[in-house]
Amino acid sequence: MLTINHRFVLEFYKEDGTALGQVPAEDVDWEPARECALFDSARQAPGDVAAEDTTTTIEPVPHPSAGAPYIGGFRVAITADGSPLAACEFPSDYFKSCAQRAAAGLVEQGVFQAGEKFRYLVSAYPQMREKAKQEATAIVMKESIVAVPMKVSRLEDYTRASMTIGDGDGADMPVFVPQAVLDEVSELTRAAEAVETGGVLLGHVHRSDATAFLAVTAQVPAKHTHADLNKVVFTADTWTAARSAIALRHQQELLVGWWHSHPGKFFCNAECPPEKRKACALQKNFFSGDDVAFHRTVFPKAFHVALVATNADSGIQFALFGWNRAILEQRKFNVLHCTKPAAVVERSVHETTCKS
Ligand SMILES: [Zn+2]
Structure with a gap:
């Protein structure tokens, strides 16, 4: 089950700080973050991570200087039958692809020009408990985790x-x-x-x-x-x-x-x-x-x-x-096993030579 008790919003600014508008971050793909948290835990734990019924919670981490509602990132916490299984923090860079899609929409609306540089901040607002619950159940019902051998x-x-x-x-x-x-x-x-x-x-x-x-x-x-x-x-x-x-x-x-x-x-x-x-x-x-x-x-x-x-x-x-x-x-x-003497790894960008 994926539980998100917050609504994430992207705020766009011009380079000079002029506000361009807000767009809800609705299409965030949380799965890579969940995978990363699980893998982090698996490589540190002496035993392998495997569980039948897990809950993943996404919690905002306040922005270090701007403070709430702005966020510096978010935390993924995964529990299995109520016990902590994995937890990991991610910076707000995670929203970059989502921001690029939203920015393309703002360009279409003529809010700013294609190719014009922009900055964005991510903010998080608590959602009504009932709504959060409904959305949570609508996303994923039950997830089991298979350990990576x-x-x-x-x-x-x-x-x-x-x-x-x-x-x-x-x-x-x-x-x-x-x-x-x-x-x-x-x-x-x-x-x-x-x-x-x-x-x-x-x-x-x-x-x-x-x-x-x-x-x-x-x-x-x-x-x-x-x-x-x-x-x-x-x-x-x-x-x-x-x-x-x-x-x-x-x-x-x-x-x-x-x-x-x-x-x-x-x-x-x-x-x-x-x-x-x-x-x-x-x-x-x-x-x-x-x-x-x-x-x-x-x-x-x-x-x-x-x-x-x-x-x-x-x-x-x-x-x-x-x-x-x-x-x-x-x-x-x-x-x-670059064992051949001075075999060239074919790659021209830095002309890397593979020496044994
Ligand atoms: Zn390709």
Whole structure:
């Protein structure tokens, strides 16, 4: 059950502080925050988190300087049969995507111009108990939590055998991807040429003291995708192939994410001059709106990741996206077993060289 006894409102301002108006934050997706709180608890607890009947409560945290009704963030508390199971605080940045949608509405209404910079504050107001109760029951009835199976390992053993690449902070959880998986993804991306291709990532979640990390072990190409230049769609056969691979490999792997390619250099117009192609946004790493929607629906767990291979003029570039404190963003990752002497991890942004 999800209990929210507050109504959240976004207040928009111009850069110079002029008020632009208020919009209720009605379409907040609380699930990533709930997942993050559960994962946080699972990696710290000696036993695995699993419960039948849970209640999730969202409580505002007052803004440190502006005070109530403004909030600095919110707290997610999860209880199972009345006992505390997990609790976690999140900053008001969590409302960013909601604010962007609301701002687009204000642009349509002509309140401000598209591209004009804005600021926003989030405020919270108590709701009538009865109404809150009704809404709470209308959202989710009963939720059970299935524990994430975690292997007990030593993080140092992995960091010693790897090197960090990529943008973003990745503070939430270290992620390790074997060089062999990147090599396979490169090959499939090149072979697919102008068409997007993809696959599923297998791996394990590990616990090392109070921290958790993810280690990808293999990729299963999605042979049965409906692919075209702009989109890769996984079919039921993709999932069957991934499950068969897990069964055949006998390593009790989990589906830890997915990968797909962006045929960047084919997105670009061939007649485009080289300098322009070099600066082209389509040849850079990005996660599209479709990618975000797919990840949120199919890979909502806090440990789920998405690897993007961009086939650019300069070679294949890798970027990893994942949940960082419940916000989906680009993150750092570690290439495992870069054993080839000075093998180049193909990535042109910082010309990263992978040295053994
Ligand atoms: Zn994409």
